[in-house]
Amino acid sequence: MKAADSRGQTPGTPPTARTAGTRILVLGGGYVGMYSALHLQRGLRRELGSGETEILVVTPDPYMTYQPFLPEAAAGSISPAHVVVPLRRVLGRCKILIGEATSVDHAKRTATVTTLATADEGTGAIELAYDELIIAPGSVSRTLPIPGLAEYAIGFKTVEEAIGLRNHVIEQMDIASSTRDPAIRDAALTFVFVGGGYAGVEALAELQDMARYTARYYHNIKPADLKWILVEASDRILPEVGEEMGKYAIRELRSRNIDVRLTTRLESCEGRIAVLSDGSRFPTRTVVWTAGVKPAPVLAATDLPRTDRGRIRCTAHLTVVGTEHVWAAGDAAAVPDITSDTPGAECAPNAQHAVRQAKVLAANVAASLHGRPLQEYAHAYVGSVASLGLHRGVAHVYGRKLKGYPAWLMHRVYHLSRMPTLNRKARVLAEWTLAGLFKREIVSLGSLEHPRAEFESAATGGPRHTTPPPGTPPPPDPPRSGPSDTPKPPPPDTPEPGPDDSRPTGG
Numbered sequence: 001m002k003a004a005d006s007r008g009q010t011p012g013t014p015p016t017a018r019t020a021g022t023r024i025l026v027l028g029g030g031y032v033g034m035y036s037a038l039h040l041q042r043g044l045r046r047e048l049g050s051g052e053t054e055i056l057v058v059t060p061d062p063y064m065t066y067q068p069f070l071p072e073a074a075a076g077s078i079s080p081a082h083v084v085v086p087l088r089r090v091l092g093r094c095k096i097l098i099g100e101a102t103s104v105d106h107a108k109r110t111a112t113v114t115t116l117a118t119a120d121e122g123t124g125a126i127e128l129a130y131d132e133l134i135i136a137p138g139s140v141s142r143t144l145p146i147p148g149l150a151e152y153a154i155g156f157k158t159v160e161e162a163i164g165l166r167n168h169v170i171e172q173m174d175i176a177s178s179t180r181d182p183a184i185r186d187a188a189l190t191f192v193f194v195g196g197g198y199a200g201v202e203a204l205a206e207l208q209d210m211a212r213y214t215a216r217y218y219h220n221i222k223p224a225d226l227k228w229i230l231v232e233a234s235d236r237i238l239p240e241v242g243e244e245m246g247k248y249a250i251r252e253l254r255s256r257n258i259d260v261r262l263t264t265r266l267e268s269c270e271g272r273i274a275v276l277s278d279g280s281r282f283p284t285r286t287v288v289w290t291a292g293v294k295p296a297p298v299l300a301a302t303d304l305p306r307t308d309r310g311r312i313r314c315t316a317h318l319t320v321v322g323t324e325h326v327w328a329a330g331d332a333a334a335v336p337d338i339t340s341d342t343p344g345a346e347c348a349p350n351a352q353h354a355v356r357q358a359k360v361l362a363a364n365v366a367a368s369l370h371g372r373p374l375q376e377y378a379h380a381y382v383g384s385v386a387s388l389g390l391h392r393g394v395a396h397v398y399g400r401k402l403k404g405y406p407a408w409l410m411h412r413v414y415h416l417s418r419m420p421t422l423n424r425k426a427r428v429l430a431e432w433t434l435a436g437l438f439k440r441e442i443v444s445l446g447s448l449e450h451p452r453a454e455f456e457s458a459a460t461g462g463p464r465h466t467t468p469p470p471g472t473p474p475p476p477d478p479p480r481s482g483p484s485d486t487p488k489p490p491p492p493d494t495p496e497p498g499p500d501d502s503r504p505t506g507g
């Protein structure tokens with residue numbers, strides 16, 4: 001007879017097999033998905049242990065990404081593996097299913113899910129029944145029908161994009177260094193970022209810092225040869241830190257030769273030429289799109305009420321309006337901001353709310369299962385901090401404004417304290433310490449994205465192509481390994497709880 005693991009499963013049992021009376025289905029393994037499952041596995045310890053209840057988390061990746069560290073990962077200050085948190089380790093009492101929800105039929109209490117195995121099985125998407133549903137698929141980049149955007153631009157929401165962008169920037173320097181054609185060199189050394197929120201500004205500032213440093217190792221590239229352009233449609237950047245600090249950030253970026261263009265839009269990037277609404281044209285091989293987010297597409301395939309902007313309509317209890325047994329929070333949810341005087345105000349899509357909402361949501365799910373009253377979510381935004389590259393930053397928190405080194409230090413200390421798990425905190429701190437003692441990494445490992453190139457070249461006798469010529473459509477994704485059903489021992493890591501309501505978040 002096979003032994004059952006801590007989740008009541010025998011080896012080989014797929015996570016889709018129902019093993020308990022009450023199933024809590026969590027869609028998404030980001031801030032809200034991970035933290036709500038984490039709080040629930042603590043709050044429902046007895047029920048999970050006795051097999052009365054199970055928590056099943058469905059998410060496309062086996063990790064939660066700490067997105068505020070993506071700019072530092074792109075700059076090479078933090079390893080990619082350390083900006084993500086392994087869900088199987090942290091959520092030891094939950095079942096994890098690597099897959100994607102494609103629709104939800106709440107009337108029937110089912111979600112349709114595709115997994116890595118569904119294509120091989122040939123049986124189509126699977127239907128998962130649930131008793132309680134937590135919807136937390138977050139958001140995706142909000143794009144516009146701009147010619148060339150889908151073909152040439154890259155987003156900045158995932159660790160893959162951050163590392164891909166780092167490799168790409170260094171690769172452009174290698175191209176510029178090796179070409180004799182001034183037009184190719186100019187396009188390779190021109191980097192256009194669209195969107196002046198914290199993702200765009202921090203990504204640009206960190207990458208520019210990294211590229212300027214890297215340039216010292218090229219005999220024919222000077223930092224001044226690199227052209228960095230920030231395109232923002234409104235008349236300010238970093239609205240999260242307020243007007244005064246936003247103006248300071250613009251001055252700071254311009255002092256580093258970054259061309260900040262306000263009230264300007266990207267009109268086209270067809271043929272690898274960025275055309276701006278002010279009439280300027282920049283041949284470039286790099287367009288980074290960080291102009292906002294929109295709710296995850298799966299929300300449109302549910303029978304749940306949504307706002308005009310596509311977020312799930314929620315109550316302050318984080319239940320979905322007009323329904324029972326379904327809960328939502330984070331970027332995907334329109335949660336009323338009951339601390340605001342403005343009628344109809346919603347909580348902004350940011351980590352500050354997501355992590356706090358997850359805590360209240362989990363408490364309310366447990367309360368509802370135990371027949372206790374629910375609590376309302378109330379949190380007034382306390383401000384933000386943003387990094388503008390190494391040793392530079394800007395902050396506006398609890399009415400206090402900081403800039404330069406103190407703001408940068410505050411950014412690091414704050415995010416280190418918020419990073420889930422002691423394990424990840426220690427690794428990030430170790431990396432920062434080592435980076436202070438040794439020189440920065442300056443290599444592009446772009447070939448990691450084409451691991452078969454060397455072998456194919458050996459097998460076919462052809463040249464090794466790691467960089468496709470401009471305009472080549474991207475190759476299909478390499479095959480991914482399937483989810484593991486092998487039971488694991490309980491988690492050695494002790495994740496930290498989400499931030500309490502008195503702490504600011506970074507931005």
Ligand SMILES: Cc1cc2nc3c(=O)[nH]c(=O)nc-3n(C[C@H](O)[C@H](O)[C@H](O)COP(=O)(O)OP(=O)(O)OC[C@H]3O[C@@H](n4cnc5c(N)ncnc54)[C@H](O)[C@@H]3O)c2cc1C
Binds near residue numbers: 198330
């Ligand atoms: C570069 C960057 C920097 C940021 N910095 C800050 C900051 O400093 N401060 C701050 O407050 N906020 C910051 N944010 C915003 C913050 O990260 C988000 O608001 C937060 O992640 C939202 O949490 P969430 O759980 O709603 O979504 P996410 O954390 O994005 O999680 C969504 C999860 O759902 C999964 N998913 C998507 N579709 C499906 C599906 N169909 N089925 C199953 N799973 C699905 C996704 O893969 C993901 O795992 C930053 C964002 C970025 C991109």
